[in-house]
Amino acid sequence: MRYDFDTIIDRKGTDTIKLGCLKDLFGREDLIPLWIADMDFETPDFIREALENRLKHPIYGYSLSPESYWQSIIDWQQYMHGWDISREWLTFIPGIVKGIGLTMLHFTGKGDSVIIQPPVYHPFRLVTERNGRVVVNNQLIWDGSRYHMDFDNLESILKRRRCPLLILSNPHNPGGCMWDRETLVTLAQICHKYNVTVISDEIHADMPLFGKRHIPFTTVSQEARQVGIVFGAPSKTFNMAGLVSSYAIIPNPVLRKSFYDFLGANELNNATFMATVATRAAYTQGKEWHRQMLHYIQDNIDYVVEQMPRLIPGIKVSRPDASFLLWLDCRELKNEGITDIPKFFIGAGLALNDGATFGPGGEGFMRLNIGYPRAILEKALDQLYTHYRKVIS
Secondary structure (H helix, E strand, O other), X not given: OOOOOOOOOOOOOOOOHHHHOHHHHHOOOOOEEOOOOOOOOOOOHHHHHHHXXXXXXXXXXXXXXXXXXXHHHHHHHHHHHOOOXXXXXXXXXXXXXXXXXXXXXXXXXXXXXXXXOOOOOOHHHHHHHHOXXXXXXXXXXXXXXXXXXXXXXHHHHHHHOOOOEEEEEOOOOOOOOOOOHHHHHHHHHHHHHOOOEEEEEOOOOOOEOOOOOOOOHHHOOHHHHHHEEEEEOOOOOOOOHHHOOEEEEOOXXXXXXXXXXXXXXXXXOOOOHHHHHHHHHHHHHOHHHHHHHHHHHHHHHHHHHHHHHHHOOOOEEOOOOEOOEEEEEOHHHHHHOOOOHHHHHHHOOEEOEEHHHHOOOOOOEEEEXXXXXXXXXXXXXXXXXXXXXXHHO
């Protein structure tokens, strides 16, 4: 079966954040919304059909998470990453950012320090600050095409202060780089040495591109297994973020019991039947849709990477290892008098994420969502080029 990723779908009237927050965040409603990280492809038909079949039953009462749900996660992890996980390692969590907040509440106290590695997904910082914890930045190093961890600085931080928690973006958002085994091994060694629990957000793990392969954090070493908590979900991969279908994987039995008992005591580990039905459908029927979607995403990335130097040489685009988010280095635009880069994109009728929101090192970058029908991307680049010529003329 050939799936359709070219049809443009009108999302007005669905209370989508992508459209509903344009006025408040960007000052205009008439923008192409290339920002928040959900795709504008149809959620796959087999997921919709599974939900529709369940919804035909006239009672939506309390429900269990069936064994077939857990088995679908186990089988998918083996299929995608060659990762053999046990049923007892798994639990439902009510969203990955919520899961990060819950680990923070359980494993840290008010005023404790939490390490993040900016520029990074900004809720890492927000959930830390809003829970009364102290954000400690271990800024990543940009080499012109990808990020690297600064282990010297990380160890320097941990020698000077107690940091019970480090939040890892794996693959990294923004930039889309997949951390290699050596990097993850070194990170695990340092965190194990200083008794730091690592929360590995792996929500983009199932979208590897251009022959890359994701490595789950807790698989790289015994140290990683001891300190690591992995969060995953089908939501980005199958475009079903609104269903809230996340889960945790914890191999360490001591760490697992501590956190899972906390979740259970507060009934935070109970999935809705919508989440279990959709997840099971995605993971049992989604292999071919997943393959075609990744191929379409790769073609969209190639299109932007090839067109941007011709249209606006001052914007540098790197191919990500994973996901549908491009990291645009726009710093050279300042040489052409374009000093307010977010305003420049808004002037072109486009809503992108300002790199500065991702923290130190993100200034001068913009994050572009290319999970769209090609015609939308073509229109966006045409608007960008037209506005650029007008600005520099």
